[in-house]
Amino acid sequence: MSETAGNTTGENATGANTTAANTTGASTTGANTTGAKTSGETAFSMTGGKVTLDRRPILRGVDLTIRPGEVVAVMGTNGSGKSTLVRALLGLIPLSGGQTLLYGRPPARFRDWWRIGYVPQRLQVGGGVPATVREVVASGRIARQRRLRRTSAADRAAVADALEAVDLTARAGDPVQHLSGGQQQRVLIARALAGEPDTYVMDEPTAGVDAETQRLLADTLATLVLQGRTIVLVAHELGPLEPLITRGVVVRDGLITHDGAPPRPEGECARPGHEHVHPHAPDEPGASEILGRGAGAGPLNWQGEA
Numbered sequence: 001m002s003e004t005a006g007n008t009t010g011e012n013a014t015g016a017n018t019t020a021a022n023t024t025g026a027s028t029t030g031a032n033t034t035g036a037k038t039s040g041e042t043a044f045s046m047t048g049g050k051v052t053l054d055r056r057p058i059l060r061g062v063d064l065t066i067r068p069g070e071v072v073a074v075m076g077t078n079g080s081g082k083s084t085l086v087r088a089l090l091g092l093i094p095l096s097g098g099q100t101l102l103y104g105r106p107p108a109r110f111r112d113w114w115r116i117g118y119v120p121q122r123l124q125v126g127g128g129v130p131a132t133v134r135e136v137v138a139s140g141r142i143a144r145q146r147r148l149r150r151t152s153a154a155d156r157a158a159v160a161d162a163l164e165a166v167d168l169t170a171r172a173g174d175p176v177q178h179l180s181g182g183q184q185q186r187v188l189i190a191r192a193l194a195g196e197p198d199t200y201v202m203d204e205p206t207a208g209v210d211a212e213t214q215r216l217l218a219d220t221l222a223t224l225v226l227q228g229r230t231i232v233l234v235a236h237e238l239g240p241l242e243p244l245i246t247r248g249v250v251v252r253d254g255l256i257t258h259d260g261a262p263p264r265p266e267g268e269c270a271r272p273g274h275e276h277v278h279p280h281a282p283d284e285p286g287a288s289e290i291l292g293r294g295a296g297a298g299p300l301n302w303q304g305e306a
């Protein structure tokens with residue numbers, strides 16, 4: 001991964017593209033042009049993954065394979081290990097056991113970081129360095145740029161599209177530190193979008209983001225989904241993203257307790273205004289029908305907390 005704004009956060013231990021991305025200009029890199037659709041290829045493949053932090057086991061043996069084009073929601077209670085899991089998938093946290101592969105390679109040997117757009121959980125996006133919103137978003141292009149190459153029209157267009165996608169065009173020249181927490185989250189999303197990756201890993205992208213912006217993000221992600229991009233997102237509340245999800249993974253106490261049908265609101269949860277989404281029965285129409293895709297398999301047992 002390249003030197004990006006992600007590095008200023010200390011998030012990017014591997015050089016992976018924690019940067020920005022373009023949802024809208026994504027067509028310029030359609031999934032086919034990336035090779036992401038190669039038969040049998042896996043985007044992420046973790047086998048027996050263990051993570052120990054402060055001598056405490058946090059991931060306790062995770063097997064998880066994610067194929068190109070899947071839209072996966074990683075859910076679970078606070079502290080269950082969701083962020084640790086996605087960061088370990090990217091190689092941002094070393095495993096204490098097992099292995100993880102990124103497009104078939106261990107993170108240390110993975111070179112195509114432009115393929116990955118990572119949106120970390122809320123951070124100080126400027127990392128203490130004075131930077132404008134546009135500069136932070138433009139840092140998402142770095143993994144795509146050759147060294148010392150001048151900014152191209154394509155770079156500028158991707159940054160403009162990304163800013164538009166999160167409704168921050170009017171704030172492009174402002175210091176990023178002057179933005180609210182929710183706006184800074186939108187900057188992180190735009191940074192990922194600007195890089196036009198084929199694979200997005202988003203850690204609670206809608207946390208603290210207002211309803212209108214969540215809908216904007218859902219529209220943007222819907223475009224990416226139709227283009228065959230791979231999306232892994234950690235979420236407590238799926239809100240308007242819910243119809244896009246093709247697979248739900250529930251983490252509990254460092255283990256995956258459900259991997260299959262995505263959550264569907266029903267009963268009380270389906271009422272207008274109720275945004276808390278649980279995994280529900282797998283026989284309801286969902287994103288697979290909406291998007292004409294195959295759903296994740298397996299029965300649902302969200303009593304990950306029972």
Ligand SMILES: Nc1ncnc2c1ncn2[C@@H]1O[C@H](COP(=O)(O)OP(=O)(O)OP(=O)(O)O)[C@@H](O)[C@H]1O
Nearest residue numbers: 053054056058076077078079080081082083084085
């Ligand atoms: N750097 C660290 N050192 C020690 N323990 C850590 C560290 N980072 C996370 N943990 C612990 O690992 C566990 C899982 O944390 P993680 O952030 O993965 O949970 P999560 O499911 O993403 O939670 P949330 O929904 O609150 O974001 C927690 O108990 C947390 O305290």
